[in-house]
Amino acid sequence: MALIKNLQTEEIxxxxxxHNFGRGKHNRTIIPGNDISKSHAVVSFVNNAWFLADQSSNGTLIKGRRINHLSMKLAAGNQIQFGQEQDTIWLVLNVNPPICFLESLAENKEIIELSSYSAYPNEESPEVSFYRTADTKWHVDNGLQTIALTHGQNLFFADREWCFYENEVLDQTLCIPEISIETHFLFSLSVDEEEVAIKIQINNLELDLGQHTYNQVLLALARKRQADLEEGCQETELGWISMEKLTSLLGKELLKEIDNYYVNLQIHRLRKRLMELNPFGHLLSNVIERRNGELRFEHNNFRINKENAIGSFN
Structure with a gap:
């Protein structure tokens, strides 16, 4: 993300x-002063570069050059002066592309940049994770439920309040393939079920999740959905299982004590792996859904094959 710094106040x-600058309250950054126009200038990201377009009566100084009703490309190190006073001078710290982010409402104003998948405070011990679904919407998983985020929405985690900001340029012609109907999950189990391999088939394309611990979590959720399908449950109620029941079930399967942290960590690792599977893995980031302490496997198209004693699959 691109940052600018006020040289007098040191505000970043x-x-x-x-991004609108000016004296009017409608601007994203308000600059007081009688020589500042209500709508003074607009900075925008166009064709992979930042440009400042002056809209003011008195003009704007960039690198000491005054522009008036003109546009100029910005570069790191440029100084932008909107008025005569020193507190109207800003330094361009970098010209990185815009990106969605979270900003702490605490005094330190900590910022978390959101990549395609982000965990906080770290990937080893994630308290919350942020990911995108196939419709490009951002979601947060707090270990109890998943929440779709909207611009300006406040969240509470890590003992403080944060605000989510959408901040990117999306190609209006971007085509997101509808792959959910064409997607099949294939579970391959060893005789003792200690080894669980998962492959995702999309038409003639095959994505391999390999053999990882999180496969056991996905298998348990798939089996719950399968049982509900056989019982004729309504679609809205298919596959839901409480975290308490899931940890108990996994504990029996894996012959060890399983807690909520363990399950949440495996879900985090699964989503991260999906984000790394090109070209469509990221579109399956919501394969595990949450609601009020319950979880479920989101797809109806799956098959569970188990190896028999002679080495073939049933």
């Missing part, structure tokens, strides 16, 4: 993909 501001 994140540039949004379209």
């Amino acid at each position: 501001v994140v540039l949004f993909s379209v």
